[in-house]
Amino acid sequence: MDYCELVNILYRLGFHLASKTIQVRMELSACRPAMRLTLPAWIPGSYMIRDFARNITSLKAYDAADKQLSVTKLDKQNWQVDCTEGELVIEYSIYANDLSVRSAFIDSSLLFFNGTSLFLRPIECDVESYRVHISRLQESCCTNWKIATTLPKIATDSDGYGEYQVNSYEQLIDTPLIAADYDSCELTVAGVPHRMVFCGYHTGDLERVGRDITPILEEHIALFGELPVQQYLFMTMVTGNGYGGLEHADSTALICSRKELPAYGNESVSEDYQRYLGLCSHEYFHLWNVKRIKPSIMQEPDLGNEVYTPQLWSYEGITSYYDELALLRSGSIEIVAYLKQIAKVVTRVTRGTGRELQSIAESSFDAWTKFYKQDENAPNAIVSYYTKGSLVAFGLDMELRQQSEDSFSLDDVMRRLWQEYGSKGRGTDDDSIEEICISLVGDGIASFFDLYVRGTAELPLERWFAAVGISSRIRPKSGDGDDGSASASQPDEAAVAKVSLDAVVAEHPAGVLLSVLYQDGLAQRAGLAARDLLVAVDGYQVNKKNVDAIVSALPLQQTVKLHAFRDGVMLELDVVTEETQLSTCDLWPTAEEQLSDEIRQRRQQWQASLAANMAGSLND
Numbered sequence: 001m002d003y004c005e006l007v008n009i010l011y012r013l014g015f016h017l018a019s020k021t022i023q024v025r026m027e028l029s030a031c032r033p034a035m036r037l038t039l040p041a042w043i044p045g046s047y048m049i050r051d052f053a054r055n056i057t058s059l060k061a062y063d064a065a066d067k068q069l070s071v072t073k074l075d076k077q078n079w080q081v082d083c084t085e086g087e088l089v090i091e092y093s094i095y096a097n098d099l100s101v102r103s104a105f106i107d108s109s110l111l112f113f114n115g116t117s118l119f120l121r122p123i124e125c126d127v128e129s130y131r132v133h134i135s136r137l138q139e140s141c142c143t144n145w146k147i148a149t150t151l152p153k154i155a156t157d158s159d160g161y162g163e164y165q166v167n168s169y170e171q172l173i174d175t176p177l178i179a180a181d182y183d184s185c186e187l188t189v190a191g192v193p194h195r196m197v198f199c200g201y202h203t204g205d206l207e208r209v210g211r212d213i214t215p216i217l218e219e220h221i222a223l224f225g226e227l228p229v230q231q232y233l234f235m236t237m238v239t240g241n242g243y244g245g246l247e248h249a250d251s252t253a254l255i256c257s258r259k260e261l262p263a264y265g266n267e268s269v270s271e272d273y274q275r276y277l278g279l280c281s282h283e284y285f286h287l288w289n290v291k292r293i294k295p296s297i298m299q300e301p302d303l304g305n306e307v308y309t310p311q312l313w314s315y316e317g318i319t320s321y322y323d324e325l326a327l328l329r330s331g332s333i334e335i336v337a338y339l340k341q342i343a344k345v346v347t348r349v350t351r352g353t354g355r356e357l358q359s360i361a362e363s364s365f366d367a368w369t370k371f372y373k374q375d376e377n378a379p380n381a382i383v384s385y386y387t388k389g390s391l392v393a394f395g396l397d398m399e400l401r402q403q404s405e406d407s408f409s410l411d412d413v414m415r416r417l418w419q420e421y422g423s424k425g426r427g428t429d430d431d432s433i434e435e436i437c438i439s440l441v442g443d444g445i446a447s448f449f450d451l452y453v454r455g456t457a458e459l460p461l462e463r464w465f466a467a468v469g470i471s472s473r474i475r476p477k478s479g480d481g482d483d484g485s486a487s488a489s490q491p492d493e494a495a496v497a498k499v500s501l502d503a504v505v506a507e508h509p510a511g512v513l514l515s516v517l518y519q520d521g522l523a524q525r526a527g528l529a530a531r532d533l534l535v536a537v538d539g540y541q542v543n544k545k546n547v548d549a550i551v552s553a554l555p556l557q558q559t560v561k562l563h564a565f566r567d568g569v570m571l572e573l574d575v576v577t578e579e580t581q582l583s584t585c586d587l588w589p590t591a592e593e594q595l596s597d598e599i600r601q602r603r604q605q606w607q608a609s610l611a612a613n614m615a616g617s618l619n620d
Ligand SMILES: [Zn+2]
Pocket: 282, 286, 316, 319
């Protein structure tokens, strides 16, 4: 037989803090002649080739008699060992210095890794079990470290050191592990134990985080109707200024900044704290929508190469829609705080002309080389399947409600996706969501997908917002930091359009550095380019603080001079001032007395707590 006998693998991990190295001793109970080993090039949930094998700094193989075997490297991530049969040992070292949620990191404050960065996998081999052994780190700074992971324990001490075991490689690389002197809080949601661990310096009120997150998670559980895990772990690395998250089957790895955790004694939800709650909400929603409901092609993905799908808009866009909506439905935030986030998203989407060139289905497909590899031209060339995807999800929700006379909503689509795909382990096809929508409200909904998912038609946002009694307006950008706003009632008349640089700038001691230039904006029309150092506008020296005021004070239809340096050479450029094309979105709830009964009821239904409804029906 070509396949080797059933293999059991034990990975023994060792650590060297000073060199930021993780040493792996991989013991295989059996091998086959010319055994091949591989490491993934990407991690599920983050669609970019990262070539994790590039961090392997040495690799050696030994047979049962401890005799060194020759190893041939076949390509960037595949090795072939010159072995015949019997036990096999592979020893390799990994440089671990990426403090992100996607790979591996070790220093004197914490150890964090994803299996995709660490665990070589034998190819064409039936593996019965994968065990991982971690011994306590000997350095004095690690004395108080404990381990947090959802890897199933075999034999561990009270701090989590010892042995873990899983039966599939998929699970092995989907259960990250953190070791640190962390703080934690425990919560029970829907009868299932949940744990939140926080490492890194912070002064946040963690008990409060646990209290606040519970009703948000309950919204997601009520939406899907069941919680398909035995436990759930939030691992948060608290940093100075980081942000990000990655979803896993029964855990998530998060990075937040210190200011996002709530201070003691303050019971309000700040915008920063709202961002952290939204991040937790987002990754938890993925427990269903990505980790279990997933595109067919992602069910057993080729981890050595890109896996293309036009469906990411629904996985990230719909998740982004519900992550914030659950905050509103659970009562964690008020409608104005919710609308402020949505106004920011609308502003971001409408400022980029890339939305006219790329559909969200195309953006999904090209995630590997475009969305994940954005350059200074990104707003002019691509659209985000997250931000625009969340607006399309909102629009789909509104269309379903209206076309079914409020009998159905996107909630029903998600429940169907769970029941018919996720819970059955069946992958979604490119038209699965469309088919479900058609079955709910008829063929008329198909044009929605042509226009807004596969097409680049302008989103009729004003109409969609009006469907749930939200008023909206798009007005010119009024100054630096004006990125969308919301208010409890109709805001004052918008200021008249002024002149703007129409660029994103960064601070520099001698002026401002241009990082993004919007299509046909003042900076681009003047002939400036990304990375130019702008030093003067109309003869006035500029810096990050004053540039907006100086530019917006310029009269319209006037030729002005800009001075900049490019690669150390002075440029003197003339440009005619025009009204800024950059727009900003304002949202506010339409006054009750202006709403029809139909819209008033729909607004109530749309923002009503599903968890409260569920609890209510259980009490009946
Ligand atoms: Zn996501």
